[in-house]
Amino acid sequence: MQAVSRTELQEMSDEDLMEQFQSGYEQAFNLLVKRYQDRLHNFLYRYTHNHQDCEDLVQETFFRVFRSRHSYERIAKFSTWMYTIAINLAKSLYKKKKRMTKVTIHEDPNDSEDRPMKLEDTDILPDDSLHEKMCIDELENALMQLSEDFREVVVLRDIQQLSYEEIAEIADLPMGTVKSRINRGRAQLQELLENYVYPETISS
């Protein structure tokens, strides 16, 4: 094995460092940790909102990278591979922590007397936490699974942010049908997302 200097290692791409690490240079792994530990922490914080959980997840992610180094293939970017490991770990942690919660349907932040209505929510996941764990591909996949009738109107409304009048004109539908389809499309998307994260909850 040809010796590699520390300077040479520092100038290497992530993928080259992984190859060095696979060849036995632990120094290369240490450099990858140095490059990514803060970025990974910040990335995971968006999922967990808890610094202690982030620290544990970062440590576990690097442990998995270390242990699985020989399963890494250069066809994937190192960062993509590592972030995938991290996201899966974050999802597992979330599953462990899931519990019954109460959700607020609505609250007016400008009205001090407007107390949020607490509706017991035993069968729906806390939406913000759920969605924050989703990457763009998962959300796109769920959207693609909607029937075309629903997908068209929710995209026009929630992605393109068109008015109901514009959507009615584009889709050539009565206003009532547009609103009904938008609501049903959103609800169906939410069901798909819940089933995606927790497939064991899919009802037959």
Next chain:
Amino acid sequence: MKKTAFDSDEILTDFLTDYLDGNLNRAERKSFEEYLANNKDERIFAQKVLKGKRALTRLANLRKESTITSVEV
């Protein structure tokens, strides 16, 4: 998806739409929330609609971020 009153009542659908868009006044909102509190299937449906809307908003933001990142790279 379970059938709810929203499938057959256009006024109720309008209510839900305005509720989610923040177009109800305080009294209207309270009365709609009271309706939801007393009708479980409709409440569950409304919660799913709200969460689905948030997911789509998140997707829209992610698409924007992804476009910005691509341009930066």
